[in-house]
Amino acid sequence: MAPLPIEIFGHRVIAKIGTGAASQVFVVQDMKTKQVWALKQVVLAGEKSDRFIEQVEQEYAIGSKLDHVNIRAIHKILRTKKLFTTTEVGLLMELVDAETLDDQHPESVGMAANLFAQVARGLEHMNERGFVHADMKPINVMVTGEKQVKIIDLGQACAVNEVKKRIQGTLGYIAPEQAHLQAITAQTDVYNFGAMVYRVLAGEIIPTALQIGADGVSMSAVTPSMVKLPTPLSKKRVGIPDELSDLVQECIQLKPQDRVQGMGQVAERLEMISSALGDTHMGMRAVGAK
Numbered sequence: 659m660a661p662l663p664i665e666i667f668g669h670r671v672i673a674k675i676g677t678g679a680a681s682q683v684f685v686v687q688d689m690k691t692k693q694v695w696a697l698k699q700v701v702l703a704g705e706k707s708d709r710f711i712e713q714v715e716q717e718y719a720i721g722s723k724l725d726h727v728n729i730r731a732i733h734k735i736l737r738t739k740k741l742f743t744t745t746e747v748g749l750l751m752e753l754v755d756a757e758t759l760d761d762q763h764p765e766s767v768g769m770a771a772n773l774f775a776q777v778a779r780g781l782e783h784m785n786e787r788g789f790v791h792a793d794m795k796p797i798n799v800m801v802t803g804e805k806q807v808k809i810i811d812l813g814q815a816c817a818v819n820e821v822k823k824r825i826q827g828t829l830g831y832i833a834p835e836q837a838h839l840q841a842i843t844a845q846t847d848v849y850n851f852g853a854m855v856y857r858v859l860a861g862e863i864i865p866t867a868l869q870i871g872a873d874g875v876s877m878s879a880v881t882p883s884m885v886k887l888p889t890p891l892s893k894k895r896v897g898i899p900d901e902l903s904d905l906v907q908e909c910i911q912l913k914p915q916d917r918v919q920g921m922g923q924v925a926e927r928l929e930m931i932s933s934a935l936g937d938t939h940m941g942m943r944a945v946g947a948k
Contacts, residue, residue, distance in 0.1 A: 662674060662684075665686075665689075666684065666686060666697060666699055666748055667697070667736040667738075667748045668688075668689060669686035669687060669688055669689065669695070669697060669748075669750075670686060670687045670689055671684050671685075671686055672684070672685040672686060672687060672694070673685045675696065678698075679710065680700055680703070680707050680710035681698050681699060681700045681710065681714070682698075682699050683696055683697065683698050683699075684696070684697050684699065685697075685753060686750075694753055695733065695750045695751060695752070695753055696750075696751045696752065696753045696754070697748050697749065697750055697751070698714060698717075698748065698749040698751065699746070699747070699748050699749075700713075700714050700746070700747050701745065701746045702743070702744070702745045702746065711744055711747050713813040713814070714735070714747045714749050714813070715735070715747065716812070716813065716815065716816075717732065717749060717811075717812040717813050717815065718732055718734075718735040718749055720784075720789050720812050720815045720816075721751075721812050721815075723787055723789070724783065724784060724787060724789075725783075726779070726780050726783040726784075727780075727806070728776045728777065728779055728780030728783075728806070728807045728808060728809060729780045729783065729784070729808065729809045730751055730752045730754055730800070730808045730809065730810045731751065731752035732749065732750075732751055732752075732812075733750040733751060733752070734749075734750040735747060735748070735749055735750070736748040736749075736750065752808075754800050754802065754808045754810070755802065755803070756800035756801055756802040756803070756808060757800065757801060758796060758797045758798070758799060758800055758801070759773070759796035759797070759799045759800075759801060759854075759858055760796040760797045762801050763858070764858070766935070767897060767898060767899065767902070767935050768931075768932050768935030768936045769805065769932075770858070770859065771902060771928050771929075771931040771932035771935060772805070772928075772929075772932040773799075773801060773805065773807055774851075774855055774928050775925050775928035775929045775932055776806070776807035777794070777799055777807050777809060777851065777854075778851065778921045778922075778924045778925035778928055779921075779925045780807065780809045781794065781809070781847045781851060781921040782920070782921035782922045782924075782925055784815070784847070785818065785844040785847060785920070785921055788817055788818050789815055789816065789817060789818065790815060790816055790817075790818055790820075790842050790843065790844060790846055790847050791809065791812065791814075791815050791847050791850070792814045792815055792816055792826065792827065792836065792842055792846055792847070792850065793811065793813070793814040793815070793826070793827060793828060793831075793850065794809075794831065794847060794850035794851050794853075794854050795828050795830075795831045795850070795853075795854050795857070796854055796857060796858055797811075798810050798811045799854070814826045814827070816842055818842070818843055818844060819841045819842070819843060820841070820842050821839060821840065821841050821842070822836075822839060822842065823839075824839075825837060825839065825868065825879065827850075827868065829863070829866065829868055829869075829870070829877065830853060830857065830863025830864060830866060831850050831853040831854060831857070831863070831866070832850070832853075832866050832867065832868045833845075833846045833849035833850060833866075833867075833914075834849075834866070834867040834882045834885070834912050834913075835914060836868075837866065837867035837868040837879035837880075838867065838879050843914060844920060844921065845914035845915075845917050845919075845920075846914070847921060848909050848914075848917045848918055848920070848921060848924060849909060849910055849911075849914075849917060851909060851921070851924065852905075852906050852907075852908075852909025852910040852917075853866070853909075853910055855906050855909070856888060856891060856906055856910065859891055859895060859898060859902075859906075860888075860891055860894045860895060862888070862894075864887075864888045864910060865885050865886055865887075865888065866885065867879055867880055867881070867882055867884075867885055867912075868880075882912040882913070885912055887907070887910065887911075887912075888910075890903045890904070890906075890907050891903040891906055891907075899931065899935070901927070901930075901931050901934075902928075902931050905918065905924065905927050905928070905931075909924065
């Protein structure tokens with residue numbers, strides 16, 4: 659294991675807390691103010707790493723325009739340049755002491771609805787500011803010990819109605835319009851969100867328009883007509899109310915116009931479900947299991 663750097667961009671390195679495709683995330687302290695931050699570092703390492711630096715630039719450009727309790731705050735971007743080329747970037751972010759939804763499963767159906775409602779409110783804020791997260795999945799949602807949600811990783815976020823030049827998204831969560839390089843809208847977040855909720859509550863990813871080839875490695879986009887909607891959650895797990903199951907099924911409709919219209923409506927319905935259930939014990943088990 660490589661030793662920790664002593665400092666990055668004039669900030670003292672305290673610990674390493676994460677590693678991405680081309681990034682490292684550290685806990686750092688500002689030498690002057692003593693403020694502690696999370697710092698995402700990407701170093702240029704060849705032509706293919708250009709896009710990772712561009713993603714951090716994009717994350718800052720969008721994140722700096724957001725201000726919501728359920729989205730991790732982006733503070734500042736730091737750059738190292740040689741001639742006219744950026745060779746290293748550092749993104750100073752709010753330090754969040756939390757686990758992701760991949761690691762911390764909701765303790766009850768009511769708590770699950772509460773957490774998902776917080777995510778929906780954060781996405782609603784992004785959409786209202788003119789942006790789409792476009793990569794909502796369990797690993798991009800952190801939950802603190804106080805059960806507060808923080809949406810993270812805006813590396814694939816974009817402006818509403820942007821058409822991307824290459825497929826960006828994650829198998830099991832990607833919306834049909836992402837797989838087919840069509841305009842990304844707020845309804846894309848609705849789909850990604852529904853797919854995420856299904857994964858958390860059912861333990862399975864849903865079939866999407868991006869599918870693995872016969873070789874088990876390559877991936878290709880298929881027409882929405884070839885995608886079969888998954889079994890509703892209430893028929894997969896005993897203990898999930900129809901109201902929650904129906905909402906998720908409406909979020910993952912293949913046509914954007916057929917989905918719940920906007921994250922605000924999603925959040926309102928989840929808040930009603932959470933209020934009705936309270937802290938009801940999850941009590942979920944596979945249908946037919948004893």
